Amino acid sequence: MKQVRIVGAGWAGLAAAVAAVQHGMQVHLYETAHISGGRARKLPQTFAGHPLDNGQHVLIGAYRDTLALMRTVGLEPEALLKRMPLNLQFANGQGLALPDGPAPWNVLAGIARARGWTWHDKTHLLYACWQWHRNGFICPSDWTVTQLCTHSKLSPSVCEQLIEPLCLSALNTPLHEASALVFLRVLHDALLGGPGSADLLIPTCDLGALFPETCLRWLQRQGAHIHLGHRITAEDMMLPEFQPQPGQALVLACTAREAARLTATQHPHWSQQAAALTHTAITTVYLHCTDKAFAGLTQPMVALHSSAQQPAQFVFDRGVLTQQAGLLACVVSASQGERHDIAERVQQQVAQQLGWLHLSIVQTVVEKQATLACLPDLVRPETCIAPHLFACGDYVRGPYPSTLEGAVRSGQQVIAQLRHL
Structure with missing residues (x-):
């Protein structure tokens, strides 16, 4: 039986783990954090009895592999995602x-x-x-x-x-x-991409319940070994069990920065490529509206006119989506500046453009390394680092930008390569 060790339990690592189990491989999955999901995960903080998320993610109907993966582990995307044109x-x-x-x-x-x-x-x-x-x-x-x-x-x-x-x-x-x-x-x-490909799919639950938590339980039932709260170090990479060899592979499904750190000594060229990548930030500002007349937005997601002084592009009604009445999630893509300044500008922006005056800042989440900066002619690292050593994630060479679909496909494609070794 082939054995694969996967470092990172984000969506790419989880997709790789599921594919490996399906092909009869023995899986060890390691994650530094105590929860899985990577950049699409729930937070410890709650509002109205439900968790906040590290960002307001949106899928689209063209995410075929992501939706199929959810079904594989026993989830029904139709029950967890609000579909709208x-x-x-x-x-x-x-x-x-x-x-x-x-x-x-x-x-x-x-x-x-x-x-x-x-x-x-x-x-x-x-x-x-x-x-x-x-x-x-x-x-x-x-x-x-x-x-x-x-x-x-x-x-x-x-x-x-x-x-x-x-x-x-x-x-x-x-x-x-x-x-x-x-x-x-x-x-x-x-x-x-076919019927419904352009549809928006907006989560109606926290991101943990959307996929990662159920996926971990599915993997455990299939005999995979899950190691949460376990950070792999450069010293660990020198241990025999982490040395790639025939019948035993290592997949780095962590961030580009972390993968670069783990490969710096033994594979400096690949490490330098990964470390040189530029990333952009996403800020999510959670606002609580207490206006007496507030009965929710006109639709679950509303576009905002954005500028340097009014940085958010979209606002989501979490009351409709996740039963968190009065909570708005405002998304600032490619965000720049200090957390406090961004939050205050978004608060003023929503008040001005939507007309709601009693808005308080609940939480501001800044993902500084949220996605790869998708530049023209960008050189992205290859999936194969060395024999039996691979990387997967939304930053490796591939046709898509940093999306959940790109991460999922990357994880699945790595295991497809491993099958032929």
Whole structure:
């Protein structure tokens, strides 16, 4: 029986562990923290009797492997995720909202009905979509999303109200830095990936209950050995059981920084590649609204007009989603600045744009290394570090930005490679 040791119990490590068990491998899973989930996990803090999360994550219907993995461990995504057609509308109703229906007709209808855009805006966007489709959603690899918008002659309104929030939510990288090629790939999978691919899937439970906790229990029932609160050190890497060899593999499913630390001595070239990657932050500001007239947002997720002084792009109604009445989760992608300043600006932003005045800051969560900065022509480390030594995660070489789907696929692909060794 092949034995695999997996370092890291985020979504990539959990996906790898499940795939390894399914193929008859003996699994040892190590996690530094006392809870699993990585950057998509619940927090010890609670509100209204339910946990807060380290960030307000959103999946999309194109996350085929993630949804299939949830079903494998006995979960029903339909019961844990609120599905709604792509909606990027602001509180005043402006912006894009796709009707429920098959692609590309839903896209055409959504653009035609979009409020706040002139017919000039809409026709240029439709023409751009046609061009992208005709070119196979391919563009020069060194283009940024800003260059793509300029080349496609998209109007400032479309860029501000559609392209920017899409780019920040998918790539967590500003338009003038983000890879246009990766952005188009995400658009292709969402818009042309089949029925429901562009739908938003918003968790209606805490992130621990969404997948990691059930996955750990499933793994334990299958005989996997789970080691939470166990940090693997560089010294551990020298022990015989962590030395990759025939019949025994090691998979680093931890962060790029941690993987670089663990491989620095024995595999300096790969370590330097991983350590050189640039990451961007995501800040989630939880606000409690106590206005007497507050009965929730008009929909579970509402877009916000963002700027340097008003940094949040989206606000979520946790009362509707997770039974935490009056709680709003405001997301600042590619965030910069001090925690306190960001929270105060978001508080003022929500009050100004949504009209709610009695807002208190409950918690501010800053994930400084939340995602890979998805830059043009970015060189990402290979999955294979050395014989029988692999890395998986949303930062290794692959077609997707730092998403849960990218992490899950990476973990599964590593085990697929191990099967043939």
